[in-house]
Amino acid sequence: MNEIATPSPAALDVPRAPALRRYGVPVLVFAAFALAPIAAAQGAEGYILSLLTRVMIFAIAAMSLDLILGYGALVSFGHAAFLGIGAYAVGILASHGIESALVQLLAALGASALFALVTGAISMRTKGVYFIMITLAFGQMLYFLATSLSAYGGDDGLTLPSRSLLFGANLLKGDHAFYYAVLGCLLGCYLLCRSVVASRFGRVLRGAKENAVRMQAIGFAPYRFQLGAYVLAGTLCGLAGFLLANQTEFVSPAYMTWQRSGELIVVVVLGGLASLHGAIIGAAAFLLLEEVLSGYTEHWKMIFGPLLVLVVLYARGGILGMMGGRHG
Amino acid sequence: MSTTLLIIQTLNGLQFGIILFLIAAGLTLVFGVMDFINLAHGVQYMVGAYLAAAFTAMTGNFGLGLLLALPTALAFGLVLEVLIFRHLYDRDHLDQVLATFGVILFLNQAVKFVWGAAPLFVPVPEILSGSIEIAPGLLYPVYRLAIIAAGLGVAALLYGLVNHTRAGMLVRAGATNAPMVSALGVDIRRLFMLVFGFGAMLAGFAGAMVAPILSVEPGMGDNLLILAFVVIVIGGIGSVRGAFIAALAVGLVDTLGRSFASNILRLFLDSGAASQTGRALAPMLIYILMAAILFFRPSGLFPVRR
Amino acid sequence: MKTFVKAAGVAAALGLMASTALAQGEKVRVGLMLTLSGPSAVLGQQARDGFNLAVKEMGGKLGGREVEVIVVDDELKPDVAVTKVKGLVERDKVDFVVGPIFSNVAGAIHKPVTDAGVFLLSPNAGPSVFAGKGCNPNFFAVSYQNDQNHEVAGKVAQNRGYKRVYLLTPNYQAGRDAMAGFKRHFKGEIVEESYVPLNNLDFQSELAKLAAAQPDAVFTFMPGGMGVNLVRQYRQAGLADKIPFLSAFTVDESTLPAQQDAAIGMLGGSNWAPNLDTPQNKAFVAAYEKEFNAVPGSYSMHAYDTAKLLDSAVKSVKDLSDKKAVREAIAKADFQSLRGDFKFGANGFPVQDFYLVKAAKRPDGKFQTEIVEKVFDDYADAYAKDCKPAS
Numbered sequence A: 001m002n003e004i005a006t007p008s009p010a011a012l013d014v015p016r017a018p019a020l021r022r023y024g025v026p027v028l029v030f031a032a033f034a035l036a037p038i039a040a041a042q043g044a045e046g047y048i049l050s051l052l053t054r055v056m057i058f059a060i061a062a063m064s065l066d067l068i069l070g071y072g073a074l075v076s077f078g079h080a081a082f083l084g085i086g087a088y089a090v091g092i093l094a095s096h097g098i099e100s101a102l103v104q105l106l107a108a109l110g111a112s113a114l115f116a117l118v119t120g121a122i123s124m125r126t127k128g129v130y131f132i133m134i135t136l137a138f139g140q141m142l143y144f145l146a147t148s149l150s151a152y153g154g155d156d157g158l159t160l161p162s163r164s165l166l167f168g169a170n171l172l173k174g175d176h177a178f179y180y181a182v183l184g185c186l187l188g189c190y191l192l193c194r195s196v197v198a199s200r201f202g203r204v205l206r207g208a209k210e211n212a213v214r215m216q217a218i219g220f221a222p223y224r225f226q227l228g229a230y231v232l233a234g235t236l237c238g239l240a241g242f243l244l245a246n247q248t249e250f251v252s253p254a255y256m257t258w259q260r261s262g263e264l265i266v267v268v269v270l271g272g273l274a275s276l277h278g279a280i281i282g283a284a285a286f287l288l289l290e291e292v293l294s295g296y297t298e299h300w301k302m303i304f305g306p307l308l309v310l311v312v313l314y315a316r317g318g319i320l321g322m323m324g325g326r327h328g
Numbered sequence B: 001m002s003t004t005l006l007i008i009q010t011l012n013g014l015q016f017g018i019i020l021f022l023i024a025a026g027l028t029l030v031f032g033v034m035d036f037i038n039l040a041h042g043v044q045y046m047v048g049a050y051l052a053a054a055f056t057a058m059t060g061n062f063g064l065g066l067l068l069a070l071p072t073a074l075a076f077g078l079v080l081e082v083l084i085f086r087h088l089y090d091r092d093h094l095d096q097v098l099a100t101f102g103v104i105l106f107l108n109q110a111v112k113f114v115w116g117a118a119p120l121f122v123p124v125p126e127i128l129s130g131s132i133e134i135a136p137g138l139l140y141p142v143y144r145l146a147i148i149a150a151g152l153g154v155a156a157l158l159y160g161l162v163n164h165t166r167a168g169m170l171v172r173a174g175a176t177n178a179p180m181v182s183a184l185g186v187d188i189r190r191l192f193m194l195v196f197g198f199g200a201m202l203a204g205f206a207g208a209m210v211a212p213i214l215s216v217e218p219g220m221g222d223n224l225l226i227l228a229f230v231v232i233v234i235g236g237i238g239s240v241r242g243a244f245i246a247a248l249a250v251g252l253v254d255t256l257g258r259s260f261a262s263n264i265l266r267l268f269l270d271s272g273a274a275s276q277t278g279r280a281l282a283p284m285l286i287y288i289l290m291a292a293i294l295f296f297r298p299s300g301l302f303p304v305r306r
Numbered sequence C: 001m002k003t004f005v006k007a008a009g010v011a012a013a014l015g016l017m018a019s020t021a022l023a024q025g026e027k028v029r030v031g032l033m034l035t036l037s038g039p040s041a042v043l044g045q046q047a048r049d050g051f052n053l054a055v056k057e058m059g060g061k062l063g064g065r066e067v068e069v070i071v072v073d074d075e076l077k078p079d080v081a082v083t084k085v086k087g088l089v090e091r092d093k094v095d096f097v098v099g100p101i102f103s104n105v106a107g108a109i110h111k112p113v114t115d116a117g118v119f120l121l122s123p124n125a126g127p128s129v130f131a132g133k134g135c136n137p138n139f140f141a142v143s144y145q146n147d148q149n150h151e152v153a154g155k156v157a158q159n160r161g162y163k164r165v166y167l168l169t170p171n172y173q174a175g176r177d178a179m180a181g182f183k184r185h186f187k188g189e190i191v192e193e194s195y196v197p198l199n200n201l202d203f204q205s206e207l208a209k210l211a212a213a214q215p216d217a218v219f220t221f222m223p224g225g226m227g228v229n230l231v232r233q234y235r236q237a238g239l240a241d242k243i244p245f246l247s248a249f250t251v252d253e254s255t256l257p258a259q260q261d262a263a264i265g266m267l268g269g270s271n272w273a274p275n276l277d278t279p280q281n282k283a284f285v286a287a288y289e290k291e292f293n294a295v296p297g298s299y300s301m302h303a304y305d306t307a308k309l310l311d312s313a314v315k316s317v318k319d320l321s322d323k324k325a326v327r328e329a330i331a332k333a334d335f336q337s338l339r340g341d342f343k344f345g346a347n348g349f350p351v352q353d354f355y356l357v358k359a360a361k362r363p364d365g366k367f368q369t370e371i372v373e374k375v376f377d378d379y380a381d382a383y384a385k386d387c388k389p390a391s
Helices: A018-040 A044-070 A080-097 A101-123 A126-145 A175-198 A200-210 A210-218 A222-248 A258-271 A279-296 A303-315 A318-323 B003-034 B040-060 B062-083 B093-115 B142-164 B167-181 B187-208 B224-233 B241-265 B269-295 C004-025 C041-057 C078-091 C103-115 C148-159 C175-185 C202-211 C225-236 C256-263 C279-294 C298-317 C323-332
Strands: B129-137 B138-141 C028-032 C063-073 C097-098 C119-122 C139-141 C162-172 C189-196 C217-220 C245-247 C267-270 C340-345 C351-360 C369-377
Touching: A018 A175, A018 A279, A018 C119, A018 C245, A044 A080, A044 A222, A044 A258, A044 A279, A044 C078, A080 A101, A080 A126, A080 A258, A080 C369, A101 A126, A101 A222, A126 A258, A175 A200, A175 A279, A200 A210, A200 A222, A222 C078, A258 A279, A258 A303, A258 B093, A279 A303, A279 A318, A279 C078, A303 A318, A303 B093, A303 B142, A303 C004, B003 B040, B003 B142, B003 B167, B003 B187, B003 B224, B003 C202, B003 C267, B040 B062, B040 B093, B040 B187, B040 B224, B062 C148, B138 B142, B138 C097, B138 C340, B142 B167, B142 B187, B142 B241, B142 C097, B167 B187, B187 C041, B224 B241, B224 B269, B241 B269, B241 C202, B269 C004, B269 C189, C028 C041, C028 C078, C028 C298, C041 C063, C041 C225, C041 C279, C041 C298, C063 C078, C078 C097, C078 C103, C097 C298, C103 C119, C103 C175, C119 C298, C119 C323, C119 C369, C148 C175, C148 C217, C148 C245, C148 C267, C148 C351, C148 C369, C162 C202, C175 C189, C189 C202, C202 C225, C225 C245, C225 C256, C256 C323, C256 C351, C279 C298, C298 C323
Parallel strands: C028 C063, C028 C097, C097 C119, C119 C139, C162 C189, C162 C217, C217 C245, C245 C267
Antiparallel strands: B129 B138, C267 C351, C340 C351, C351 C369
16 A cells, blocks of 8 residues: 555655645645555555556546535435446446447446436425435435346346447557546546536535525535535545446445445545545545554444544644645 | 225335435435434434343343433434534535535444444344234234334424424524524523434334344444435425435335335236336335326425525 | 466465475465355354364364465455455465355355366355356355255245245345245245345334234245344244244354254254264364354354365375366365265266254254254255356
8 A cells, every 4th residue: 555655756856835735635635645556566466456446446436526515515315326327327228238438438427417407406405414415315226226126136236348439449448448448537537526616616615504594695606516526526425436446346336335435535535625636535545444453353333433533633624734735 | 905905005114114214304404404414314314223232131031222322322323423523514415425424434334344244133022022823814913013103103293392492492483584683692502412313323223123023233224224215305404304204105115115115006007017017116116106206396385485 | 368377377386385395294374265254154154163163173184285275354344355365375374275154155156266276165154156057167056056955945835735824034135045945845825925124123014914914934044233133122022932943054053152942942954963973073073162162153164164175185186286186186075074965066066965863952052953864865966957068
């Protein structure tokens, strides 16, 4: 796991001036991901790549959640449903012989967006914890639907014949190729979210989080902006589901349990809310800690649990807050 | 779909609802009064079951085990409150989620560490074992009737406490406007502690009561926690009356839905399709119920006025 | 094609290492991937303990070589399992992966393990996909094909002349497979196919329906905590003495400590029971109870057998990187199974005997399943014919 912690020389050159601090951490994070395969080549390459790929996929999912949770104060407790939609789009199409990555990706994104639009429109009627629970309800409905799909393996899930094909060729097969493809997706999602957050759309979203009535008074209907953000977040998480299915070459309802949705919330809060790269750091911390601790003892959750409690009690603003690099 | 079967299933639904109510009552009070999302409420149910199992094994008597488990569950809840939860009351909801999630991870593993991974055995108390014939040919276990009776008793007690005592008045006032209660000179910290301990004990009581009929195992509270949240959201947060009605509704819908979904669908579909759809639909029913209720009443059935 | 080249490369590299190190007694590396957390952890623990017991009895060696056993918890999450199994294969460079307990994890780890040219030996899960069309020369089930214990129950119902049977399983894939397995040999009337949600706690409503239907027998598949609840509630509802209880994976050594007297007399299909009368088995049960203070179940028996199987294979092969030789050595199954007769079919699944077993209380107060009668002799699974080994 040292591969991540070790900052690359390039990243160290970044000046720690206050203005650049908000860029420093993300640049460092992405540089670490970009260079990790070189370090990985020294050890069990496929395993490390697979672990880091998993981290990046969960980072995409968590980042998409951060978009609505951190910036819009919309706590979705059914976000893992989109992981499932993305994954099942791959699985179902592949089992019918459609293995083109483009078709599968379009289906994954389209289905996620549609599900987000419909459930979002209904859920937005409620606020606060009621919103949390109604999103949970939709997530659970989808989960039970997936478990009843006998033709696609039900609970046992289904194994993919291979990774999705790009232009008819198996370009994503190699661990390296897939790693960089996922890294590209993560970077793309990050830049997209960054620009969305910085745009007028993002400012309205944040304004609605602080004071919805005032936003309404100055002529913005928060509902439309929040719904827009919800659909975007769902779609990006659908992308994560598409990648997850391809990484494991396996699709199962276990991807969309409510526990998984809860973990995503935990990852975002652990990393630091409303910063986007905090979600990436949170995902890395969560998954790598899980991996390392469980290697030491079967009872690793007895260490991990109290660790989370300590983070909340003594490190406001999650890991980013601890690092002193939190930005509003 | 005979009438006797319907009666039995209704009783079953009631009994399930009562258990849900015992858990949800504490959850809705803690949430309503303290504005505190306690995900660890489910593990308090589990701890109650484990304590009952341990004390029953120690004393050889379920009644004694239950009597010992209740104060221990209360004490355990208070220890958690003092150590962790009281530092979270003025925090963001999400911080509370993260910390209490950590507590779940720890306790689920800790019971396994102490008692092993295998489910524990708690015998049904001798006097409550066996079944009585409530209709010709249909038996109903006595112990389940006892659960229903005990639950109704607790509900009545809770009703009295909340509506006719000074502490209850403060709790109601706290659910409406906690800062105001505090400003009026009430020691709000002590009130919180009281509410929290009481909630933990109720959940522990529920766990202890089901120990003889369900398997006592790590993680047994996780799914019930979610159902308890469903219940308090349907009922309206902070409302004990709402929690009671919602708990019975969820218990009945879930139980009756599982038994009769396929039969009802058979009226519209052919047999094969009906049982398949029924199977897919049955576990979703309570979530559909919740989504529908929240769609029409976005703050639950009995919203506490603020 | 590319994988083949890569696998061949890895194999060649390993071969080089192995041949140079063989002189000093190259270690055998075995990865155990089992479910060790969550409510089902007890099954994984049984398998781990069974495997470790066998290794301990053989002096910490397999086939005369030092063995390193790496235990990994799959957390019953398929995606977690995939990453961890890659860790076993690539970081720990294991020669064999033993696992998993659950079929959905098997579905997830099968490809990464077998594609890497490593052998996967299952001490429990035996999904139909891998027995039939999806069979793989690197996959062996040392347990059974998942349907078989259900088939035993169906056969018994048929033999005993039950006319109307009520089926009750959880609403998930294994539950649906269980019903299909039961119906393979049972030709009578199925009164009702009743599905309960997975991790169902309370069976009261199903039991009420069941009692009202008044079948000749009930067949159920309720693993883990569900089985504990069902059996106790079945007894409490007063049904145990009225309607015969046929089951699979519901009344076994992992659930009996919590079911206790409630389960006595309930029937199950199995390929083994602790009281199976062979000298090896007697010694195993005694040793296991002494070591772990619990009666071993089929999970530990399969894992113990797996260790013995690996012992026999490693012993007869000089070079573990010679995959073909290892595969042939495993397929030969040249070891004494605790079950007595045991051999592999062409699909890597066992051909073995199956029994009807019954839960009983031993004189020392512990509970175990005991053999009632043999139902199938040298029985192979129904999917084997679909397995076309590719070269």
